[in-house]
Each structure stands twice: as C-alpha cells, then as structure tokens.
Amino acid sequence: MTKQLFPLALGGLGIGTTEFVIMGLLPDIANDINITIPVAGHLISSYAFGVVIGAPILVALSAKFPAKNILIAFMLLFTIFNFLSTIAPDYYTLMLSRFLSGLPHGAFFGVGTVVAAKLAKEGKAAQAIASMFTGLAIANLAMVPLVTYIGHHFHWRYAFGIVSLIGILTILFLYKWLPKQKALRTVTFKEELEFFKTIKAWHILMIVAIGFGGLFAWFSYIAPLLIYVSKFEVGSVSYLMIVAGAGMVVGNILGGYLADKKNPVIVSIFLLxxxxxxxxxxxxxxxxxxxxxxxxxxxxxxxMSIGSPINMIMLSSAKHSAMLGAAFLQAAFNVANSLGSFFGGIPLFLGFEYNYPSLIGAAMALVGAILCLVFLKKYKG
Structure with a gap:
C-alpha cells in the first residue's frame, strides 16, 4: 500500500469498525436497552438504509468539488454522527444516529474507489481498490474484535467513541497525504444518470444486493450463532471475530489479485x-x-473477496458515470446488508435456531450467482 492510499484505508478501517462491530454487540445492546436480539438487528438495517440514501445523494451534491475536499467532508460527517451513538439515550435515538452514520459511508467509498483507481499503476486498478478496502478487512481482523471486547466488558457505547477517534485521524491523514486532484466529474450529473437508465446498471446492482445479501444473513447474527449453536462462551466472541477478520484480509488480497488477472465476472461467479x-x-x-x-x-x-471484482465490473461498465456507479454499488452492498439482516431474521422470529439464517443466505447467494451467469452470457463479461 502506498502512502497516498493509506488515508483511504484508514477511512475504511473506521467505516468497517462501525458497520461490523454492532453485530458482535447485539446481545449487549439488546440487554442494555431492553429489546430482543432480532429487534436490535434492525440497528444494522438502519445503518444500511443510511448508506443507500446517502451514497448517491452526497456524491451528486459534491462531485463538482476536488476529491480531497469531498473525502474530508464525508469523514467529518461520519465522525460527528458516530459520536451521537455514544450518547443516544434510547432505542429510537440510537436507530436515528445509526441511520445518520451510514449516510457518508457509501459516498466515501464511492469517491475513494475512483481516486484509488486513478492513483493505481497500469493493470493494478483492482489491487489499488483492494488496498483501500484493506482498512475494512483489518477492521474485522483487529479493530472489530478489540472494540467488541471493550464493548462487552465495559460498555457498548465505547465502541462508537473509538470509531469517532478513527474518524478524526482519517481527516488528519487525508489532509496531509492524499494528493490534490481536480473534480472527478467529467460530464454533467444528468449525463451520469444516463447509465442508470440501462438494464445493465441495475443488473450489476441486483447481483450485489441479493447475492452479497446472503453473506449478511449469516454475519448479521454471527454472535448468537457462535454462542447458542456452536456453544462458545460469550466472552469468546471477540476472539472468534478475529478468525472472520483474518479471512477477510486474505479474501481482500485474493479478490484484488484475481480481478486484475482474470475476467471479474467469472471471478464473481466462482466466489458466489x-x-x-x-x-x-x-x-x-x-x-x-x-x-x-x-x-x-x-x-x-x-x-471481502468479491468487493474488488464487482467494483471492476461497475467501473468498466459505467465509464463516464464511474464515481456515481461506485457510490450506487456501495448503496447496493448495504441493501444487501439490510436484506440479509431482514430475511435472516425471519426464521428467528418464527422460533428457529440461529443456524437457519445461513440457509436463507445460501439461497440469496445462489440467486446472485445465477444473475451473474446471466450477466456473463448477455454482456459477454
């Protein structure tokens, strides 16, 4: 990873921490504010909804400004809204703060994806994008387990305070190390939207929203799965999250490498x-x-492995709408988050065990894989 890409990775670290740490803290949050675990799972959906709303709107409003300024502004919003979660007095206020925290998430990654690709060496665009998402992977390897441990043994609110501190550091490094660039928009916003009038654009987004949602059906309820099905001690969850994080680091590197070497569509099919x-x-x-x-x-x-291939598919398809396409893709990832959490929670509401969300997830991933096969046949990859 280059010095120039480090601030993007650090932002990914903060975003990954706030997005995923709540999954390991669901039992603690539910117990503290007197709600059930499935109801607490709606906090995950609330954040994801914020990403879906915020990604295209914030990118549309800010694309005429220099990329460096945009990213700093997004991270400032991210920091402020995450701090609100540390002082939220009840469930509904916490829901609102989680929604607000999600607003700059997709926009940051959407702009960051295009910036990373522009900073990359020839033929290394997917690996440069993967470098940005390294922060997201390391969040799950180190920060999420650490913050989960702190949240479980002290108080879950500390988790969002730590995220706020990461946000402040990201702002400082963005200011110091990210090169100045001109505005990324090369066409009018109306021209950018033309791509999203095509079936191809929505085909890509559906692959992510449904297929990747299968993964979230599992991950949204990983803490109760490990506790109630695998019979691990509650205090072990933070350590087991390190295992998931290690997998994410490996998957992120592998996905970036494969997407630069092979057809990203075929890579995505295999991974799904x-x-x-x-x-x-x-x-x-x-x-x-x-x-x-x-x-x-x-x-x-x-x-994590599917992130780089699907981003490369979007960037190569969107062309002049690359930044908005990348932002919409982040929105789709969080629609996947929301759908996975929602559909994965249905068997739990019906009284089934915590391994059943993964079965729902497998069905969603299968639909995503089929959609990807259709994409390959229709658009020749």
Missing part, C-alpha cells in the same frame, strides 16, 4: 457459488466447534 457452499455447510455443521471456526474463516474470506 463458493459462498453458497460455505453457507450450507454453516447450517449443517456449526454445532461442531472446530468446523465452526474453519467456516467462520472461509465465510470471512468470501465476504
């Missing part, structure tokens, strides 16, 4: 079918602790 298989195995074998740990690593790897 792998996700189907892994989630089915989670359903059948999570009661065995050793197998559960292995599957946690594998699913973590698959969670």
């Amino acid at each position: 079918f792998s996700m189907v298989t892994a989630l089915i195995l989670v359903f059948f074998f999570s009661e065995f602790k050793v197998i559960s740990i292995i599957l946690t690593f594998i699913c973590g790897a698959l969670a």
Whole structure:
C-alpha cells in the first residue's frame, strides 16, 4: 500500500469498525436497552438504509468539488454522527444516529474507489481498490474484535467513541497525504444518470444486493450463532471475530489479485457459488466447534473477496458515470446488508435456531450467482 492510499484505508478501517462491530454487540445492546436480539438487528438495517440514501445523494451534491475536499467532508460527517451513538439515550435515538452514520459511508467509498483507481499503476486498478478496502478487512481482523471486547466488558457505547477517534485521524491523514486532484466529474450529473437508465446498471446492482445479501444473513447474527449453536462462551466472541477478520484480509488480497488477472465476472461467479457452499455447510455443521471456526474463516474470506471484482465490473461498465456507479454499488452492498439482516431474521422470529439464517443466505447467494451467469452470457463479461 502506498502512502497516498493509506488515508483511504484508514477511512475504511473506521467505516468497517462501525458497520461490523454492532453485530458482535447485539446481545449487549439488546440487554442494555431492553429489546430482543432480532429487534436490535434492525440497528444494522438502519445503518444500511443510511448508506443507500446517502451514497448517491452526497456524491451528486459534491462531485463538482476536488476529491480531497469531498473525502474530508464525508469523514467529518461520519465522525460527528458516530459520536451521537455514544450518547443516544434510547432505542429510537440510537436507530436515528445509526441511520445518520451510514449516510457518508457509501459516498466515501464511492469517491475513494475512483481516486484509488486513478492513483493505481497500469493493470493494478483492482489491487489499488483492494488496498483501500484493506482498512475494512483489518477492521474485522483487529479493530472489530478489540472494540467488541471493550464493548462487552465495559460498555457498548465505547465502541462508537473509538470509531469517532478513527474518524478524526482519517481527516488528519487525508489532509496531509492524499494528493490534490481536480473534480472527478467529467460530464454533467444528468449525463451520469444516463447509465442508470440501462438494464445493465441495475443488473450489476441486483447481483450485489441479493447475492452479497446472503453473506449478511449469516454475519448479521454471527454472535448468537457462535454462542447458542456452536456453544462458545460469550466472552469468546471477540476472539472468534478475529478468525472472520483474518479471512477477510486474505479474501481482500485474493479478490484484488484475481480481478486484475482474470475476467471479474467469472471471478464473481466462482466466489458466489463458493459462498453458497460455505453457507450450507454453516447450517449443517456449526454445532461442531472446530468446523465452526474453519467456516467462520472461509465465510470471512468470501465476504471481502468479491468487493474488488464487482467494483471492476461497475467501473468498466459505467465509464463516464464511474464515481456515481461506485457510490450506487456501495448503496447496493448495504441493501444487501439490510436484506440479509431482514430475511435472516425471519426464521428467528418464527422460533428457529440461529443456524437457519445461513440457509436463507445460501439461497440469496445462489440467486446472485445465477444473475451473474446471466450477466456473463448477455454482456459477454
């Protein structure tokens, strides 16, 4: 990773921490504010909804400004709104603060994706994008387990205070190390929107929203899965999240490498079918602790590996709408987050065990893989 890309990765670290740490703290939050775990899961959906709303709107409003200024502004909003979660007095206020925290998430990654690709060496665009998402992967390897531990043993509110501190550091490094660039928009906003009048654009977004949603059906409820099905101690969850994080680091590197070497569409198909298989195995074998740990690593790897290939598909398809396309893609990832959390929660509301969300996830990933196959046939990759 270059010095220039480091601030983007650091921003990814903060975003990844706030997005994923809440999943490991669901039981703590539910107990503290007197709600059930499935209801607490709506906090995940609230954040994801904020991303969906914020990504295209913030990019549309800010694209005429220099990229460096835009990214600093987005991270400032991110920092302020995450701090609000530390002082939210009740469930509904916390829901609102989570929604607001999500607003700059997709916009930051959308602009950051285009910036990273422009800073990349020839033929290394996917790996440069993966470098930005390294922060997201490391969040799950180190920060999420650490902050989960702090949140569980002290108070869950400290988690969002730590995220706010990362946001402040990101602002400082963006200011110091990110090169100045001209405004990224090369056409009018109306011309950018033309791409999103095509079936191809929405086909890509549907692959992500449904296919990647399968992964979130599993990950949204990973803490209760490990506690109630795999029978790990509650205090072990923070350590087990390190396993998922290690998988994400490996998957992020692998996805970037494969997307630069092979057709990104074919890579995405392979990864989605792998996700189907892994989630089915989670359903059948999570009661065995050793197998559960292995599957946690594998699913973590698959969670991050698809990021770079699908971003390359969008950037090559969107062309002059690349920045807005990348922002919409982040919105789609968080629609996936919301759909996965929602549909994964249905069997829990019906009284089934915590391994059933992974079965829902496998079905969603299968639909995503089929959509990807259709995309390959229709658009020749």
